[in-house]
Amino acid sequence: MKIGDLVRKVWTSQVRDAAGLGLVIEAHAGCPSGNPGPSYKVQWSNDYGTFWASEDKLERVSENRR
Secondary structure: OOOOOEEEEOOOHHHHHHHOOEEEEEEEOOOOOOOOOOEEEEEEOOOOEEEEEEHHHEEEEEOOOO
16 A cells, blocks of 8 residues: 555444545554554544554555556
8 A cells, every 4th residue: 555545444344434435644664553564644534533554454445546
């Protein structure tokens, strides 16, 4: 994943529905909380907010082609 990708959560359907779709706005090779693997800062739709998520918690809906 990279900045500009459109994503959604892969957790339970209730959590995913509440967050809606999100846009990746920042990417890090390691998670700021210390978890291994890449992490992404996502601006979520529906005024859900902006949160960090690990790659395994996100599903890419549409890829930024730039």
